[in-house]
Amino acid sequence: xxxxxxxxxxxxxxxxxxxxxxxxxxxxxxxxxxxxxxxxxxxxxxxxxxxxxxxxxxxxxxxxxxxxxxxxxxxxxxxxxxxxxxxxxxxxxxxxxxxxxxxxxxxxxxxxxxxxxxxxxxxxxxxxxxxxxxxxxxxxxxxxxxxxxxxxxxxxxxxxxxxxxxxxxxxxxxxxxxxxxxxxxxxxxxxxxxxxxxxxxxxxxxxxxxxxxxxxxxxxxxxxxxxxxxxxxxxxxxxxxxxxxxxxxxxxxxxxxxxxxxxxxxxxxxxxxxxxxxxxxxxxxxxxxxxxxxxxxxxxxxxxxxxxxxxxxxxxxxxxxxxxxxxxxxxxxxxxxxxxxxxxxxxxxxxxxxxxxxxxxxxxxxxx
Numbered sequence: 099x100x101x102x103x104x105x106x107x108x109x110x111x112x113x114x115x116x117x118x119x120x121x122x123x124x125x126x127x128x129x130x131x132x133x134x135x136x137x138x139x140x141x142x143x144x145x146x147x148x149x150x151x152x153x154x155x156x157x158x159x160x161x162x163x164x165x166x167x168x169x170x171x172x173x174x175x176x177x178x179x180x181x182x183x184x185x186x187x188x189x190x191x192x193x194x195x196x197x198x199x200x201x202x203x204x205x206x207x208x209x210x211x212x213x214x215x216x217x218x219x220x221x222x223x224x225x226x227x228x229x230x231x232x233x234x235x236x237x238x239x240x241x242x243x244x245x246x247x248x249x250x251x252x253x254x255x256x257x258x259x260x261x262x263x264x265x266x267x268x269x270x271x272x273x274x275x276x277x278x279x280x281x282x283x284x285x286x287x288x289x290x291x292x293x294x295x296x297x298x299x300x301x302x303x304x305x306x307x308x309x310x311x312x313x314x315x316x317x318x319x320x321x322x323x324x325x326x327x328x329x330x331x332x333x334x335x336x337x338x339x340x341x342x343x344x345x346x347x348x349x350x351x352x353x354x355x356x357x358x359x360x361x362x363x364x365x366x367x368x369x370x371x372x373x374x375x376x377x378x379x380x381x382x383x384x385x386x387x388x389x390x391x392x393x394x395x396x397x398x399x400x401x402x403x404x405x406x407x408x409x410x411x412x413x414x415x416x417x418x419x420x421x422x423x424x425x426x427x428x429x430x431x432x433x434x435x436x437x438x439x440x441x442x443x444x445x446x447x448x449x450x451x452x453x454x455x456x457x458x459x460x461x462x463x464x465x466x
Contacts, residue, residue, distance in 0.1 A: 101126070122149045128258075132152045133342075134153060136306050145171035146169060151172075154210075154297075155201070156205075166202045166204075172185050172188045182314070182454070183458050184457050186458055187460055192224075193461070200225075201294065202291060207233045208216065209284070210337040213237075214284045215274050215281070219245060225238040239253050243264045245262070267386055268386075301326065306313040313343075315348065316348040319456075321353055321406065324385075327395055334347070346401065348405070349398060349399050349404035354381040354414065356376070359384045359392065360406050382430070383429070383460065412441070417434070425460030429465040435457055
């Protein structure tokens with residue numbers, strides 16, 4: 099099992115504790131995997147993500163068994179004709195980030211790490227802190243000073259050390275990286291460490307099972323740093339390679355209009371994403387002005403014949419109210435997904451007749 103540079107193709111063993119290549123390139127992960135027949139995994143008594151163990155970077159009798167909290171198997175809820183919401187707030191720490199965090203912390207434990215550093219807008223930090231506590235690993239979590247106080251309290255409850263950083267989300271990442279480079283701690287980054295995507299890809303596996311071995315026509319996916327999007331794209335490629343699907347569903351990505359560098363690059367036909375000013379958005383979880391994986395995100399959207407749009411603050415707030423009246427109380431960032439669906443239907447009316455799945459990424463009590 100190796101990290102592989104996306105730029106120069108250099109390889110590094112996981113034991114090297116690299117978070118980027120010597121050339122400055124970002125890392126991918128390569129290992130032998132056996133994507134399971136999902137018509138069979140759907141019948142297993144195990145309802146966690148670990149029923150997909152053959153397609154994950156661990157073996158059955160491994161350290162993950164001491165760390166898992168039973169993450170996975172979140173419900174798929176019909177919210178309108180042909181529209182389904184996957185309620186990821188049913189996860190142990192109330193967000194989809196548990197899917198990747200459990201793998202990342204289990205890997206850190208397997209590698210003998212006793213300290214990890216992470217930067218987050220809140221949910222990833224909470225998940226890393228929770229699983230770090232399970233593993234007996236010290237966690238230093240860097241968050242923007244503007245992060246919801248409820249998320250900060252949740253992180254602190256798990257015993258992590260909080261570092262509140264003034265300024266942008268990018269300033270927070272720089273502060274975390276500075277500690278990593280100073281201490282040589284394991285960088286538990288949902289952005290830089292591709293082990294995280296191995297967990298988020300299980301989101302798509304579950305949808306495929308829950309829809310009786312069929313893919314929806316499109317996935318609405320929020321994108322800031324692209325954690326869920328990159329996992330979904332990985333799952334699409336694996337299921338195609340194993341012959342379980344013939345073509346990819348569309349990735350219909352959504353950003354907050356006030357901070358939408360992916361939208362800007364996509365509309366302009368560029369292959370790279372230029373940093374932009376964050377004008378301020380209630381969707382703190384995707385307020386990423388300079389996404390490190392921007393090029394890969396654009397490639398995934400285009401490979402699926404997808405699209406990416408921005409939604410306004412008013413639409414985000416209204417969408418949260420509408421979901422609550424349907425019985426689903428989500429954090430503000432999660433409302434972006436429903437707002438995005440409504441806007442996509444305006445752009446592509448044919449979506450009304452197609453099956454679409456969107457994630458409810460985090461619970462409403464996470465927002466102030």
